[in-house]
Amino acid sequence: MPKTATAARSAPERLHLTADVLVLGGGPSAAWAAVAAAESGATVVLADKGYLGTSGATAPSNTGTWCVPPGDNRHAVVERRWQRTGELADQRWMLRCVDTAYRNLLQLSEWGYPFPSEDDGRLYIANLRGPDYMRFMRRRVLLAGVTVLDHHPALELLSDGDAIVGAAGIGRQIERDWRVDAKAVVLATGGCAFRERILGSTGLTGDGYLMAAEAGASLSGMEFTGKYTLAPHGSSLNKGLPFRWASFHREDGSAILGPTGEPLRNGIGEREEEVARALIEGPVYARLDQAEPALQGWLRQGQPNCFVPYDRAGIDPFADLFRVSLRAEGTVRGTGGIDIVSDDCGTGVPGLYVAGDAASREIMTGAVSGGGAVNSSWALASGWWAGKGASTHARRRGGKAFRNEVRPLGQAGLRPAASPRADIAAREIIETVRAEVVPLDKNFFRSGAGLEKSGERLESVWRDVRDHLQGEGVERIRTREAASIAAAGRWSVAAALHRSESRGMHRRTDLPGKSPTLAHRLVLTGVDDFRISGAPERLAELAS
Amino acid sequence: MIEIVSATRCVECDICVKVCPANVFDATKDGAPVIARQEDCQTCFLCEIYCPTDALYVAETAEGPTGISEAEVEARHLFGGYARALGWKRGKAGGSQFDPTHRIRVAQ
Numbered sequence: 080m081p082k083t084a085t086a087a088r089s090a091p092e093r094l095h096l097t098a099d100v101l102v103l104g105g106g107p108s109a110a111w112a113a114v115a116a117a118e119s120g121a122t123v124v125l126a127d128k129g130y131l132g133t134s135g136a137t138a139p140s141n142t143g144t145w146c147v148p149p150g151d152n153r154h155a156v157v158e159r160r161w162q163r164t165g166e167l168a169d170q171r172w173m174l175r176c177v178d179t180a181y182r183n184l185l186q187l188s189e190w191g192y193p194f195p196s197e198d199d200g201r202l203y204i205a206n207l208r209g210p211d212y213m214r215f216m217r218r219r220v221l222l223a224g225v226t227v228l229d230h231h232p233a234l235e236l237l238s239d240g241d242a243i244v245g246a247a248g249i250g251r252q253i254e255r256d257w258r259v260d261a262k263a264v265v266l267a268t269g270g271c272a273f274r275e276r277i278l279g280s281t282g283l284t285g286d287g288y289l290m291a292a293e294a295g296a297s298l299s300g301m302e303f304t305g306k307y308t309l310a311p312h313g314s315s316l317n318k319g320l321p322f323r324w325a326s327f328h329r330e331d332g333s334a335i336l337g338p339t340g341e342p343l344r345n346g347i348g349e350r351e352e353e354v355a356r357a358l359i360e361g362p363v364y365a366r367l368d369q370a371e372p373a374l375q376g377w378l379r380q381g382q383p384n385c386f387v388p389y390d391r392a393g394i395d396p397f398a399d400l401f402r403v404s405l406r407a408e409g410t411v412r413g414t415g416g417i418d419i420v421s422d423d424c425g426t427g428v429p430g431l432y433v434a435g436d437a438a439s440r441e442i443m444t445g446a447v448s449g450g451g452a453v454n455s456s457w458a459l460a461s462g463w464w465a466g467k468g469a470s471t472h473a474r475r476r477g478g479k480a481f482r483n484e485v486r487p488l489g490q491a492g493l494r495p496a497a498s499p500r501a502d503i504a505a506r507e508i509i510e511t512v513r514a515e516v517v518p519l520d521k522n523f524f525r526s527g528a529g530l531e532k533s534g535e536r537l538e539s540v541w542r543d544v545r546d547h548l549q550g551e552g553v554e555r556i557r558t559r560e561a562a563s564i565a566a567a568g569r570w571s572v573a574a575a576l577h578r579s580e581s582r583g584m585h586r587r588t589d590l591p592g593k594s595p596t597l598a599h600r601l602v603l604t605g606v607d608d609f610r611i612s613g614a615p616e617r618l619a620e621l622a623s
Numbered sequence: 624m625i626e627i628v629s630a631t632r633c634v635e636c637d638i639c640v641k642v643c644p645a646n647v648f649d650a651t652k653d654g655a656p657v658i659a660r661q662e663d664c665q666t667c668f669l670c671e672i673y674c675p676t677d678a679l680y681v682a683e684t685a686e687g688p689t690g691i692s693e694a695e696v697e698a699r700h701l702f703g704g705y706a707r708a709l710g711w712k713r714g715k716a717g718g719s720q721f722d723p724t725h726r727i728r729v730a731q
Contacts, residue, residue: 105644129644138644139667141724193720203725210672210709211719230646251646276685281645281665315666315685323731374730381724383708387668388683391701 094250094257096226098124099473100466101245101259103233103287104267106135106279107455108435110216111183111462112265112469117223121470124259125225126248128232128268128282128556132217135269136279136411136436137458138209140318141382142451144459146184146205147177160453164445165583166598167300172442175422179463180456187212190219207455231257234559235489236264236290242430243294244480247487251553262473262480263430265465266291266417270410270436271567273516274509277310277317277406278384284560285410285567287437289606291417292566293488296426296433297604300441301415301567302574304516305523305584306448307355308412309346309365312402314388319450321378321385321396322346324369327354328400330362344369346403352586355405355523364400407517412448413584414440415571418602423468424461430472430480434458434465441600446583490606491545492555492562499549505561508548511540512568526589530576537569545607566606574601577611624664625681627693630655632678632702638714639670639679661688668705675714677703 100116102109105127113125127134147156157173184204188194192215194202220227233248237260247258271285288298308317327335327343334342335357337350346354346365357363370378375397379386389396410416416439420427424434435458444453473480490496492505515533516522544565550558578601580594581587599613625647628639633655640648640656644667649659655678666685671677680696682689696702710718 129646130642133642133667133669133673134644139665139669141722143724143728195720195722195725197725206722206724206728208709208719208722208724210669210711211716214716229641252640276665278667279644279665281663311683313684313686320727320731374727377723377726377730379708381722381727383705384668386708387705390704391683 092255094255096124096257097260098122098226099261100263100265100469101126101261102265102267102466103127103246104135104269104435104437105129105131105229105282106267106269106435106458107137107213107216108437108458108462108465109265109267110213110220111459112267112434112466113220113225114223115463115466116265116470117225119467119470121473123223123225124228124261125220126228126231126233126246126257126259128230128286130229131220131227132213134279134282135213136283137207137455138213139278139384140209140451141206141384142209142455143206144180144184145177145452145456146181148181149178153177164447165593167441167445167582167600169442176443176456176460179460183459183463187215228257232556233268233286233290234493234555235487236294236431237485238294238488239481239483239485241483242476242480243428244430244485249553249555251556254553260481260485262476263432263469265432265434265469266437267434267462267465268437270413270416271564272409272411273407273513273564273568275407275409275517276315277408278315279411283409283411283436285563286559287433288417289491289563289566290488291426291428291431291433292606293490294428294431296428296431297418297602298415298570299418299439299600299602300413301410301570301603302578302585302601303415303441303446303583304409304413304571305525305586306408306412307351307405307519307523308408309351309354309403310406311388312404316385316388317406317408318382318385319347320382321367321370322365324374325365325367326369327357328364329357335363351405355519358405359520363403365403366398366400367396368398370397405519405523407522409516410567411436412450412454414444414446414449415574416440421468422464423471424465425468430476432465432469434461446585448584489559491566492548492550492558495545495547495549497546500547503543503547505548505550505557508540508544508561509564512537512564516568516571524586524588525575526587527576527579528589530572534572534576537565537572540565541569570603570609573609574603574611577601624666624684624688625658625661625670625679626688626691627680627696628655628658629678629680629693629702632676634676636675638673638675642673643670671703672706672709672711673714677706
């Protein structure tokens with residue numbers, strides 16, 4: 080019989096629970112963290128902004144995994160992948176990740192997740208269909224005895240001065256505040272999509288980054304937000320795979336050329352650069368005309384979400400030209416996030432763990448995008464480690480956790496530094512941030528002068544947020560999201576300015592090429608007054 | 624973006640209110656749920672596949688509504704189209720065992 084979280088005495092208008100481990104988030108890494116913690120004997124509460132099963136970037140998608148079976152070949156596969164990471168990834172972490180992810184994929188098949196079969200009858204476990212996978216994981220989380228609070232966004236972390244001891248937020252459908260006292264917290268709140276209208280973006284506002292930074296955790300890789308993916312114009316379908324077999328054309332019908340001068344016949348990976356250049360000049364149209372009939376069938380059947388926009392708009396994408404956009408993906412398919420300092424996904428702040436896209440994936444994929452596959456395996460592995468780490472911490476801390484007075488840590492968007500102002504509103508703040516971190520000519524291609532200007536604007540937005548933004552009741556969700564987006568945008572531009580070179584998805588037109596002195600991670604510490612240091616300095620600091 | 628809750632198809636189970644990750648719907652006392660926060664819709668189409676009676680329609684545009692009518696969605700057999708493509712039925716998951724995506728990855 081699994082242990083369940085207990086309701087404590089509290090004012091009737093507030094939900095007050097206690098647990099060993101609190102997981103914040105509702106995507107795959109949150110689910111795996113909750114299962115891992117519960118299996119180690121911890122009482123677990125999972126609180127998500129949306130619904131565990133549909134929240135996050137995975138649920139609406141169909142994602143590959145980075146699936147590397149054990150064996151002699153594994154080191155070689157990891158080594159080859161590392162070569163593509165701009166020298167910033169860490170092979171030890173990559174190896175750990177493929178190992179744990181593989182084990183959890185096998186676990187899924189043992190649990191009965193309906194994987195497809197290959198022609199020889201073996202299960203093909205290297206792909207997960209989002210809606211089915213996340214619905215399945217919801218069931219596993221509930222079977223593990225976890226208390227799930229859907230539509231219960233967290234607004235802030237709680238600290239007892241020594242460690243993180245829970246979080247507080249609001250049940251948005253019942254308009255009731257909640258608080259969970261927990262001996263450890265896992266942030267699995269996802270990345271920051273800067274409110275771009277892409278799959279999963281609604282909840283991905285970087286809330287975890289701000290909460291972690293307020294608690295004293297660091298961030299890394301925040302400059303790597305230059306990943307964009309093709310989508311039918313005006314749609315939410317940021318899924319690049321079908322564009323692997325596409326041709327691209329300008330308004331006048333002329334073909335867009337690749338680096339060799341031949342017409343572009345593949346719009347994904349590094350070829351996004353040619354498409355981006357053309358999109359800055361004017362509208363771009365595509366046609367999936369490089370796909371053979373058999374492949375067309377597999378694409379339709381295997382990636383049905385990608386075809387929903389075409390079917391509904393009455394387009395045959397294999398025969399007709401249709402307009403496309405590059406959708407900004409922030410840190411979701413970028414690599415930035417909360418810096419991990421220990422093997423159990425600890426953040427360096429006692430009691431605070433991180434998993435999935437909320438964590439920096441620089442150690443996994445460096446300066447290039449992990450795409451769906453690496454990020455999906457990372458969620459499988461980091462969720463597991465963070466859940467175990469949090470439950471071990473909870474056990475070690477025992478009764479010491481709630482002895483001191485508990486203090487809420489939320490600042491910007493909740494407790495402004497000066498008097499609140501009604502004219503500082505969440506929506507306008509988000510639009511102002513988007514104007515600096517979304518346009519292709521500012522963020523896909525960057526320049527020192529452009530980043531300076533963006534940085535000044537974002538500083539001014541941040542001052543308004545810090546000093547004057549406040550909401551009441553459920554509106555606090557919006558003000559807190561706006562504060563998180565403003566903070567993430569400001570950190571991202573500052574880190575991009577600091578990285579005076581080009582590396583991976585960080586493309587400086589004024590500084591093309593890698594600088595050997597910058598072949599290390601940039602770690603950012605502090606909310607309002609932050610500093611950026613190289614990873615080696617950070618390590619020395621931790622050791623001292 | 625979510626555009627239609629068909630009152631004729633809806634059985635008022637309010638599952639969409641629960642599962643929408645963007646909290647777009649509000650339940651009502653004596654009728655079908657209403658689209659209360661359309662602007663928040665992330666156009667993920669997941670409400671459609673969780674709906675046991677294919678009563679919901681999400682149009683393909685993410686930035687704003689198209690204004691499509693329920694009659695047109697019916698006439699073009701668009702209700703439940705995404706669920707059918709996946710193999711989900713009456714709000715229940717299904718079809719992932721037939722996913723041929725591994726063949727695409729080989730071709731890639």
